[in-house]
Amino acid sequence: MLEEATGVSKETLEAPATLGELKAQVLQQYPALQKLTFTMAVNHAMVDDATALNEGDEVAFLPPFAGG
Numbered sequence: 001m002l003e004e005a006t007g008v009s010k011e012t013l014e015a016p017a018t019l020g021e022l023k024a025q026v027l028q029q030y031p032a033l034q035k036l037t038f039t040m041a042v043n044h045a046m047v048d049d050a051t052a053l054n055e056g057d058e059v060a061f062l063p064p065f066a067g068g
Contacts, residue, residue, distance in 0.1 A: 001036060001063050002033065002036065002038060002061050002063055005030065005032040005033055005035075005036060006030045006032065006033065008030075013025075013026075015053040015054075015055070015057065015059075016053065017052060017053065018049065018050055018051060018052055018053060019040060019042060019047060019048070019049050019050070019051045019053060019059065020049030020050060022040075022053060022059060023040060023049065026061075036063075037063075037064050038061050038062055038063055038064070039061075039062045039064075040059060040060065040061055040062065041059070041060045041062060042057050042058070042059050042060075043057055043058055044058070044060075
């Protein structure tokens with residue numbers, strides 16, 4: 001659903017200092033995401049918006065999911 005909303009499956013960006021700043025940048029670039037619920041992970045770990053980003057980090061945008 002995130003790929004459908006943006007038309008992008010993968011993108012390389014110059015990352016700002018924190019995950020929260022990246023999220024704000026992406027929401028501005030892709031306003032359709034503002035209507036969707038998603039979480040973000042850095043290097044395969046669930047983290048909060050205050051997490052510092054470093055060159056080469058992989059940030060994943062994850063749609064809602066349920067576990068069992």
